[in-house]
Amino acid sequence: MTDQTTATPLLEFRGVNTHYGAVHILKDVDLAIYPGELVCLLGGNASGKSTTLKTLLGMVTPTTGEVVLDGEVVNDKPTSYRVERGVTMVPENRRLFKRLSVKENLQLGAYLRTDKDGIERDLERIYEMFPRVKERLNQKSGTLSGGEQQMVAVGRALMAKPRVLLMDEPSMGLAPALVQTNFELIQQIHEEGVAIFMVEQNANMALSIADRGWVLQTGRVVLDDSADALLANPDLRASYLGDGKR
Amino acid sequence: MSKTMTPELAPPRAVLDQDWGRIGRFGGLIALSLIFVALSNMPVSMETFDLIADQVTLGDVSLWWLLLVAGFAVGKEVVLEGMTTHARGPRDIVAGACTGAVAAAGLSVLAVLIDNFDLRDPLINWSPQTLEKLSLGGSVGSGVVLWLVAGAAIGGVGGSLHVLSERPRRLFVTMLVSVFLIAILETVLSDISEDIALEWLADIVYAKRGGLTIVGVVLVAVLSGAYSWWGRVRAQEAKERFQSLEGADRTRGNAIAFGLVAVATVVLPMVLGGITNELLANVGLFVLLALGLNIVVGLAGILDLGYVAFFAIGGYTTAILTSPNRGESWPDWMPDTPWFAALLLVMVFAALTGLFIGAPVIRMRGDYLAIVTLGFGEIIRLLFLSDWLGGYTGAAQGITNIPGVNVFGLTTVKGTNPQAVFYLVAAFCAVAIYVSWRLEKSRLGRAWMAVREDESVAEAMGINTVNVKLMAFVVGAVLASFSGAIFAAKVGSIFPTSFIILVSIVILVVVIVGGMGNIAGVIAGAVVLIGVLGGPKQPGLLQEFSNFKLLIYGALLIWMMLQKPEGLIPNVRRTRELHQEEFLQDAWLRGEIDTDADPSEGGVAPA
Numbered sequence: 001m002t003d004q005t006t007a008t009p010l011l012e013f014r015g016v017n018t019h020y021g022a023v024h025i026l027k028d029v030d031l032a033i034y035p036g037e038l039v040c041l042l043g044g045n046a047s048g049k050s051t052t053l054k055t056l057l058g059m060v061t062p063t064t065g066e067v068v069l070d071g072e073v074v075n076d077k078p079t080s081y082r083v084e085r086g087v088t089m090v091p092e093n094r095r096l097f098k099r100l101s102v103k104e105n106l107q108l109g110a111y112l113r114t115d116k117d118g119i120e121r122d123l124e125r126i127y128e129m130f131p132r133v134k135e136r137l138n139q140k141s142g143t144l145s146g147g148e149q150q151m152v153a154v155g156r157a158l159m160a161k162p163r164v165l166l167m168d169e170p171s172m173g174l175a176p177a178l179v180q181t182n183f184e185l186i187q188q189i190h191e192e193g194v195a196i197f198m199v200e201q202n203a204n205m206a207l208s209i210a211d212r213g214w215v216l217q218t219g220r221v222v223l224d225d226s227a228d229a230l231l232a233n234p235d236l237r238a239s240y241l242g243d244g245k246r
Numbered sequence: 247m248s249k250t251m252t253p254e255l256a257p258p259r260a261v262l263d264q265d266w267g268r269i270g271r272f273g274g275l276i277a278l279s280l281i282f283v284a285l286s287n288m289p290v291s292m293e294t295f296d297l298i299a300d301q302v303t304l305g306d307v308s309l310w311w312l313l314l315v316a317g318f319a320v321g322k323e324v325v326l327e328g329m330t331t332h333a334r335g336p337r338d339i340v341a342g343a344c345t346g347a348v349a350a351a352g353l354s355v356l357a358v359l360i361d362n363f364d365l366r367d368p369l370i371n372w373s374p375q376t377l378e379k380l381s382l383g384g385s386v387g388s389g390v391v392l393w394l395v396a397g398a399a400i401g402g403v404g405g406s407l408h409v410l411s412e413r414p415r416r417l418f419v420t421m422l423v424s425v426f427l428i429a430i431l432e433t434v435l436s437d438i439s440e441d442i443a444l445e446w447l448a449d450i451v452y453a454k455r456g457g458l459t460i461v462g463v464v465l466v467a468v469l470s471g472a473y474s475w476w477g478r479v480r481a482q483e484a485k486e487r488f489q490s491l492e493g494a495d496r497t498r499g500n501a502i503a504f505g506l507v508a509v510a511t512v513v514l515p516m517v518l519g520g521i522t523n524e525l526l527a528n529v530g531l532f533v534l535l536a537l538g539l540n541i542v543v544g545l546a547g548i549l550d551l552g553y554v555a556f557f558a559i560g561g562y563t564t565a566i567l568t569s570p571n572r573g574e575s576w577p578d579w580m581p582d583t584p585w586f587a588a589l590l591l592v593m594v595f596a597a598l599t600g601l602f603i604g605a606p607v608i609r610m611r612g613d614y615l616a617i618v619t620l621g622f623g624e625i626i627r628l629l630f631l632s633d634w635l636g637g638y639t640g641a642a643q644g645i646t647n648i649p650g651v652n653v654f655g656l657t658t659v660k661g662t663n664p665q666a667v668f669y670l671v672a673a674f675c676a677v678a679i680y681v682s683w684r685l686e687k688s689r690l691g692r693a694w695m696a697v698r699e700d701e702s703v704a705e706a707m708g709i710n711t712v713n714v715k716l717m718a719f720v721v722g723a724v725l726a727s728f729s730g731a732i733f734a735a736k737v738g739s740i741f742p743t744s745f746i747i748l749v750s751i752v753i754l755v756v757v758i759v760g761g762m763g764n765i766a767g768v769i770a771g772a773v774v775l776i777g778v779l780g781g782p783k784q785p786g787l788l789q790e791f792s793n794f795k796l797l798i799y800g801a802l803l804i805w806m807m808l809q810k811p812e813g814l815i816p817n818v819r820r821t822r823e824l825h826q827e828e829f830l831q832d833a834w835l836r837g838e839i840d841t842d843a844d845p846s847e848g849g850v851a852p853a
Contacts (some may be wrong), residue, residue: 057706059702059705078710079705079706079708080708080709080710083706083707083708084708089706091702091703091706095591095700095703097696097699097700097703097704098318098694098699098700099693099699100692100695100696100699104692104695105691107689108692108693108696108704108707108709109707110688111692111708111709112691112707112708113753120643156707160708
């Protein structure tokens, strides 16, 4: 883990407010993701998790406050600017380009890259990581099973050479057996030095691998602590970890 | 039909063991179709076209074929796995005959009604001519009897197709279709025969007053029958051999096939007559348009219903730049630009129009986008027609005296020389095909497909979706403007009526019928629709059908959507998908696949 007091955050929110039309979604949100750490954002439905991701990626522009990438305010910069600088998203439910082949999906992940050799090398790396993906290169991604689609989705994101991977509900829609594998995969990517910002409903699982976490409630950050502290937090246990109900 | 026939067949069912409800339903449906055809005036207006001299006219066939279909369709059965399948027998012939008779009875009712009531006011073809046609030359009563007999006979023939085994059935159908095609293509075939010194053959096959001679019918039937009986299997084998080629062999095979097509494109027009070349030139214009629209709709997934706008821009820009008769508001010093020089400006202007129309439209999605493009297509035409711009565009009088294309001082390409026009169009089509082919495999092509599949994820990948979609619009616009530029030079004059909304629709139908996202399919679609049936304003091979063109377009479109949604020549990509889906479903049914299996094991790999 990086020393947070001296390092510059890779990606940062400073007092961000966003609106959809007149509706106030994010309210004075402060976040900081440091290079190489694994953090997670927890929250129920309509708490603003997806909006946070979209704002980080530049698909939503904040009304006030600043989105900062490598110390530079990037409020006005398009998504492509941020993707080029290593901010990449694995969308919710994987959302592959279903009628395109697996290979085309992977190539699209590297859309903004121009280093042909580097792209080839990274393709090889993905094949090594997921031998099953290599077998299905020319197959339509929509015909793959859920687990394979998850591999392609992660592979597609890795093709962009990310420094921080934004993962929207990575375990959603996966069979229980796959959820564990998936978290192992996330940790593996993290160990290679990629920072991971994970938005999850599966709080137990997410916090067990994360360094730090935030809890978002109706657009406001209500808890901001280390993963261990969050796991021990009685309020959180009651509302997210299912203790109160069982 | 007999593709998956189970080896063990139960004995045929008794003749009277019929599904009478089905017979009634099919008979009724066909009866309605017959009445529709009769009231659409096909039988009367096509009466003058002899298929077989003095014996059978196209008008007759317009009704008969439905009876044949009725007799065949009622006997169609899906062979269900694990269920008893009965052998075919006299029962099927009777079923066909009954259906045909029911259908004919429906038509007879129409004859009786026409005889007794006058509904000419709403139904313009509720006329004595129709009645005369339906009475088959006699009284209404004798007509009814004759129709019932004919219906039963033709329906019975349709039903008996099920009784025949595969090979003779193919023989019969091939012979029937060949005779029909040779008869209907008389104009163009005579035209060709003159150019290749086969006039004597045409004189034998075709009668002086039109239609096949009896000798001709026999000749065609015997030849096509011989092909069906002996040649077909071999042709099939050759095709399969070609398709199973792999690697270098495949590349060589493709190169040879491509070379053959290229040689044919160059040589054929020299052999063909003026009419045929004219048709081919029209086909080429639409191939160019359809290739452009294929990029917009097929690759980028933007449903543009106003595509004709770019065709119009190309035509008008060319006309204004090249014709001395351009609108009077243009300054006198404006030179009459040669066509090729004008083309550069046409391209630039079309691209700008693409940007101009695209910019507001592209931010919308789906249905809204389609409606707005539809509007823009009309706006462009109305602008050309308006008094406001009339000084520049000639309003309703259009622009005339557009000179032909001077090809480096060698020759002038214009409408009076359809062969030259075809070569010009073919050259541009070749360019368009190459561009489409390269684009599809390029980074931009992938970005288009990504946007088509999932726009927001494409954006998250860093694709500038607005720019990419605008690019599709611009490339499509430029290809359409080429077509417009050639069109202007070919026809020599242009009017706003050449750019009606129907053109947009027809181009879209060409793309859909041919197979969206597939270059060969788009060409096939243009040949079938524009070449055979004719374009919105262009006559096709079958001029007798020109009044019913839209009806046939519509029917074809519906049939395609139901039976062959992937188009005439499906995209390999999409076929692959369909096959895989079927495979996966089969595997799932057999319990061999576990969709969310652990990635390290299990899961059947579809080959």
